[in-house]
Amino acid sequence: MNAIEVNGLRKEFKAYxxxxxxxxxxxxxxxxxxxxxxxxxxxxxxxxxxEMVGYIGENGAGKSTxxxxxxxxxxxxxGQVMVNGMNPHKERERFVQTIGVVFGxxxxxxxxxxxxxxxxxxxxxxxxxxxxxxxxxxxxxxxxDIEPLLDKPVRKxxxxxxxxxxxxxxxxxxxxxxxxxxxxxxxxVLVKLKIREFLKEINEKYNTTILLTTHDLTDIExxxxxxIMLDEGNIIYDGALRSLKEKWGEGxxxxxxxxxxxxxxxxxxxxxxxxxxxxxxxxxxxxxxxTGDDDEVISQVIARTVAAYKVRDxxxxxxxxxxxxxxxxxxxxxxxx
Amino acid sequence: MFYVRMFFQYVAQYMKTxxxxxxxxxxxxxxxxxxxAVNLIFILVVFAHTDFLNGWNRDEIIFIYGxxxxxxxxxxxxxxxxxxxxxxxVKGEMDRILTRPIHSLFQIILxxxxxxxxxxxxxxxxxxxxxxxxLGLEVNWYDPLLFIxxxxxxxxxxxxxxxxxxxxxFWADARTSIMPMMYNIGNYGRYPVDIYNKVIRFVLTxxxxxxxxxxxxxxxxxxxxxxxxxxxxxxxxxxxxFGLSVYIWNEGVKRYRGAGN
Numbered sequence: 001m002n003a004i005e006v007n008g009l010r011k012e013f014k015a016y017x018x019x020x021x022x023x024x025x026x027x028x029x030x031x032x033x034x035x036x037x038x039x040x041x042x043x044x045x046x047x048x049x050x051e052m053v054g055y056i057g058e059n060g061a062g063k064s065t066x067x068x069x070x071x072x073x074x075x076x077x078x079g080q081v082m083v084n085g086m087n088p089h090k091e092r093e094r095f096v097q098t099i100g101v102v103f104g105x106x107x108x109x110x111x112x113x114x115x116x117x118x119x120x121x122x123x124x125x126x127x128x129x130x131x132x133x134x135x136x137x138x139x140x141x142x143x144x145d146i147e148p149l150l151d152k153p154v155r156k157x158x159x160x161x162x163x164x165x166x167x168x169x170x171x172x173x174x175x176x177x178x179x180x181x182x183x184x185x186x187x188x189v190l191v192k193l194k195i196r197e198f199l200k201e202i203n204e205k206y207n208t209t210i211l212l213t214t215h216d217l218t219d220i221e222x223x224x225x226x227x228i229m230l231d232e233g234n235i236i237y238d239g240a241l242r243s244l245k246e247k248w249g250e251g252x253x254x255x256x257x258x259x260x261x262x263x264x265x266x267x268x269x270x271x272x273x274x275x276x277x278x279x280x281x282x283x284x285x286x287x288x289x290x291t292g293d294d295d296e297v298i299s300q301v302i303a304r305t306v307a308a309y310k311v312r313d314x315x316x317x318x319x320x321x322x323x324x325x326x327x328x329x330x331x332x333x334x335x336x337x
Numbered sequence: 338m339f340y341v342r343m344f345f346q347y348v349a350q351y352m353k354t355x356x357x358x359x360x361x362x363x364x365x366x367x368x369x370x371x372x373x374a375v376n377l378i379f380i381l382v383v384f385a386h387t388d389f390l391n392g393w394n395r396d397e398i399i400f401i402y403g404x405x406x407x408x409x410x411x412x413x414x415x416x417x418x419x420x421x422x423x424x425x426x427v428k429g430e431m432d433r434i435l436t437r438p439i440h441s442l443f444q445i446i447l448x449x450x451x452x453x454x455x456x457x458x459x460x461x462x463x464x465x466x467x468x469x470x471x472l473g474l475e476v477n478w479y480d481p482l483l484f485i486x487x488x489x490x491x492x493x494x495x496x497x498x499x500x501x502x503x504x505x506x507f508w509a510d511a512r513t514s515i516m517p518m519m520y521n522i523g524n525y526g527r528y529p530v531d532i533y534n535k536v537i538r539f540v541l542t543x544x545x546x547x548x549x550x551x552x553x554x555x556x557x558x559x560x561x562x563x564x565x566x567x568x569x570x571x572x573x574x575x576x577x578x579f580g581l582s583v584y585i586w587n588e589g590v591k592r593y594r595g596a597g598n
Contacts, residue, residue, distance in 0.1 A: 013594065068595050073435045075591045089591065093438045101436045108433060112354045124346045125437055127339070153357075 002082075003177050003209040004047040004070060009079035011040040011065050039065040041233035042079065049176065050207040052199070054220035054241070057230030058329060063213045066230070067181055070211070071101055084177055097126060100170035104182035107162065108169045109154045115165050116150040119172060126173035133172070140168050143198050160191035167195065171202070177209045178202075184219055196222045217321045231329065245324060251292045253317040254301060259310040262287060270308055276301050343439060347447040369453050373460035376406075380464065391532045396468045397559055398528065403464025404558070405527045405551035408491030410457030416496045417449035419516045422506040431593055442500065442586050465558075474558065486572050487554035493575030494549045495523065500582035507589030519545075526551040542567070549574045 014034045019027055040062040047053050057063050068074040069081060072088030072095055081088055084098045102108070109118040123133050141147055144164045149157060157165065163183065170178065180199075184192045200223065202208050214220060220227060220241065227244060229237035237244060256262075267278045267287060274297050276289040289301050302314065319327075355362045380402055384395045393401075425431040425445065434441045469476075502515055526547030530538045541548040554571045556564035 064595075068432065071436055073432050074593065074595055092435065093440065096436050097438045099436070103432065106429065106433060110350070110354075112357065113350065117350065117353065121346060121350055124343065125439060 001049050001085075002046045003049045003051070003084060004045070004211070005080070005082040006043060006045050006070075007080040008042045008044060009040060009066070009069065009081055010038060010042050010077045011062075011069060011074060012036045012038050012077045038077075038233050040069070040076075043230075043233070043235050045228055045235065045238055047209060047211065049209055050203065051226060052203055052210045052212065052224045054224035054227040055211055055213045055230070056217070056220065056227055056325070057213075061230040062233040063230055064181060067179055067211070067213060071099060071179055072096060097173065098175055098177060100173070100175040100178045102166050102170045102178075102180045102183050104163070104180075104185040107154065108166055109162070111155050112153055114151050114153055115146070115157075118154065118165075119150075119169060122169055122172045128173050132174070136174050137168070137172065140171055140198075143201060144168055145194065160187050163187055163191065164195065167198070174206065175208070176206070178211070180210065180212045180214075182214055183212070184214060184216055192216075192219070199223060217325065221321055229325070229328070236328070241321070245318075245321065246293075251290060252298060253319075254289045254291065254298065255313075255315045255317065256287045256289075256305060256309075256311055257285065257313040258287070259312050262309050266308070267305065270304050271301050274300055274304075340439070340443060343443075344447065347450070348452070351450060351452060365453055366456070369456045373456055377460055377464060391529060393529045393532075396471045400465055400468035400472065400474075400559060401529065401552050401555040402527050403461045403466075403468055404555035405491075406461030406464065407458045408488045408495060408550050409523075410454050410461060411488065411492045412495040412499075413454035413457065414452055415446050415450050415492075416499055417451055418445060418499055418503045419520075421445070421503040426506045426593075429595060432595055435590070435593070441590055442583065469558070472559070474560070480558065483557065487557065487568065490572035490575035491550040491554055493579040494546050494571070497575070497578030497580075497582040498523075498545055498547070500579070501585055504582070504585045504589040507592050523547050523550070528552065546574050546578065 013036070015037045016032050016034045018024065019033065043066070055063055055066070065074065069076050070083055070088060072092045075089045084095065086095045086098070088095050108122075109115065110121070119137070141150070144167060146161070146164050146168060149161050149165060154162060154165070167183065178199075184195060187195070196219065199210060199212075203210060210223070212219065212224065225240055225242075227237065227239070227241050228235055229244075262285075264278055264280050264287065267289070271278075271289065274291070276291045276297070279288045279290070280286070281288070289305070291297050291301055298316065305311070306314075380399060384399055388395055390398060425434065431441070434444050437444060439447075499516075499519065502519055505515065522545055524547075525533070525537070525541055526549070529552050530541050530548045533541070538548075549567070549571045553564060553567040557568035
């Protein structure tokens, strides 16, 4: 069964522009200039139950708008959305019973009351029975290590503590689908790791579908096998994270530090037939060969270079996901969608 | 049933929060009572100089004012939506509201309630009993029942108007200063509407029907039978206006654009 089905989904916003000057302001009173801007531009995708999907894109690419349509907060301009077999904004109150939502920048908890009071109230809001609550939440509380925080008011928690509580709060009704919008923003590494561990566990234990947006690609790498990449409201990539790397990762870089003086031209001629390109960092005297992904070529380049010069250090670098994604955006690979 | 249960859950939560800040609570209750007392004295002073106003005597006007305070207190306790635009639209709190399985307007009512305002109802009742005894009004067995019905009608009228104004935020993103203006206009409902000119009377009856919060229902208890039609219209106006406002609200929620991150 598909947790999310999206067909030709579109959301347009009116962007008003004001005219300059006093007379402009006066004219704005009667007719305002606006143009229609599509924030999400006829996108299609499906997510299967139990998948963990990373939804990525630059600021303003339409991530939040999509998430808000999927959670029933915004009404789409056109297109179909089916989430958990329901139309989110049409049957909002029944629908939200089946999802959990964490917005990193917004709190679900009541600021002035103890965390457990918030949990208790949410438990009633979601009509969770005592038995279900105890069985499920005991585990969540233990895994997220928030037991000692339960009797503290939310305003006294640190960001990392609060985020863990937010996550627990989103799971009170044990929803089959979890939306996480920037859940690790501003958190330190340890908390991030703990949250990732927890998400993996939830996914395994309950087969919870997770849709995650984040700026931190290490989150995606740690959790998601599939990414959906958005640019200006269009999906420009939808597939496995690994093949994204294979497709867009432009070979490898081999950096050499030599014990003696080396010449760029000589290195270049040495490996001409292998198709390696050399670059030199003047300051540190580091020479870098850019090659394809072929292991044979890489070892050949290394062998020939080592034979020619004495070497102090060799490093083989693979471009990080972040670099790959930056590359894709810089080149604006719309046509590869 | 679920909504009734949730209402009491939130009330309990509200009490707990209030009790956390015990000193604040005491100060607030005290200042509320003081405020109501000042209000009471103010009314008596103001009306000490007027004997008759277009056929209404001083005690009748005081009685209307007392009646008005009761629905107004209930309204202020549960419909704190004057900063709806600021708090829920601009700051994007509406996002959170919309991800929970309770009607959005009801959630906002629950979140924003201020039960201290209910003290105003006590003042209102005190004023009514004071004026009523001076007028020699008798209390019939059905009066308390009708009182409750008319008060609820008044609250719904008031709430309907303010919910509709809050709804403007769904269509226009500019901040509006209509809210404070409305509070002022609301005060006109405290006085007998026949002291105003026809246009204002029409507006206060059919457009912004604040007259149904004060003078019309109070006229029933004063035995002013020329206004009875309006008195009995109160609950219907309340249901109509509040119903309309909920409808507009639901339409507005569909247009909610969310706050950008």
